[in-house]
Amino acid sequence: MTEEREFGEAVRAGTPTWLIMAIVLLGALSGISFGLAWSASNQARQAQEVLGTEIRTVKEGFAKDSGALQQRLAKTEEVNTGLQGELSLVTKRLRITQGELKKARQEAAQAREENAKQIAAMDSSIKGELATKASAEEVKAVSSEVTVVRGDLDTTRKDFQMARSELGTLIARNHDEIDQLRRLGEREYIEFSVQGKGKPQKVGNITVELRGTNPKNHQFTLALVVADLRVEKRNRTINEPIFFYTQGARQPLELVINQVSKNKVLGYLSIPKINQTTSGN
Structure with a gap:
């Protein structure tokens, strides 16, 4: 009560009105600034919490993706290792097969060459025997064989002939x-x-x-x-x-x-x- 009285006396004593209003306005501005600062601080804290949550989510997702990727890489390396082993085995077998094929070709060429030599030798031998052993009796025997063959051909030709009628004419069927x-x-x-x-x-x-x-x-x-x-x-x-x-x-x-x-x-x-x-x- 004393202060109010003193303030009133001071006012009555001639304190300027504008000063009083300025003081009141400054107090109001200070309150508003404090409220705004507190609100901004609140929002910043909330944003920081949201950002921290998102960062944790991203880190967890990255950790999961990184783990899956590492598992895939490990599996891929395992498959590659197996393929390299199979490729090495196939390469070794291919080398063996090529060697066998080359050997077989060489043996076949050698066999052909030997057969050709044997055939040439047999041909020369037969020609020599025919040239030295040909005689009139052999020629006669060959002529007899030709006669027999001709007789066989005539018999075969008769066998293939068509049926004959009672008057001896051939009967065609088609x-x-x-x-x-x-x-x-x-x-x-x-x-x-x-x-x-x-x-x-x-x-x-x-x-x-x-x-x-x-x-x-x-x-x-x-x-x-x-x-x-x-x-x-x-x-x-x-x-x-x-x-x-x-x-x-x-x-x-x-x-x-x-x-x-x-x-x-x-x-x-x-x-x-x-x-x-x-x-x-």
Whole structure:
């Protein structure tokens, strides 16, 4: 109370008002500055704590990554060590293989050279023996062997010949064998096919009409018209010759069916050339 009284007396005594206001303003500014400083210090401390936490996190992550990296490096070094050992082993084996290959090539070349020498020696020996031992008896023996071989070839040729009919003609069973008979030049051959029942077809100087087929049993029935004479051949079999004569012919014509299917036959007509010559005369 005394101080307030004194202050009031001092004011009343004539202290300037502006001074009092300046003192109050300075006090206020000092309080604000202290508050700001305390707040800044608080924020700095918090920032330092956050920064420290982040630094610790980074250090821990780096330590983990560094450990994993070291483990990978150790594993890589282990793998490299193993690969180097295998490479060294392969290199050694390759050197051994190359040496063996070189040796084998040398041995093969030597064997070829020795074989060539032996063959040349045998050739010279055989030529010398043939030159010194050739005689009339040996030539005769060779001629006999040639005769035997020719006989064997003739026998083989006969074995490969086609079947013959009761009149001695060769019976072709397909187009290739028909061509073989053509090359013999003894007869003319006309190949034909008849399809459909009751449809007469002209083949050379005769007419052929299909009357029926039995593919299961390879049989057929044909009607032939020769010089206005109609003849029916029933239940004939494939590759079975059908012989008939035309007017003034000395040798018969021969008709052979090679294939039978449903309502279709395939075959050929064989005409002796002597008949054609006689007809021409």
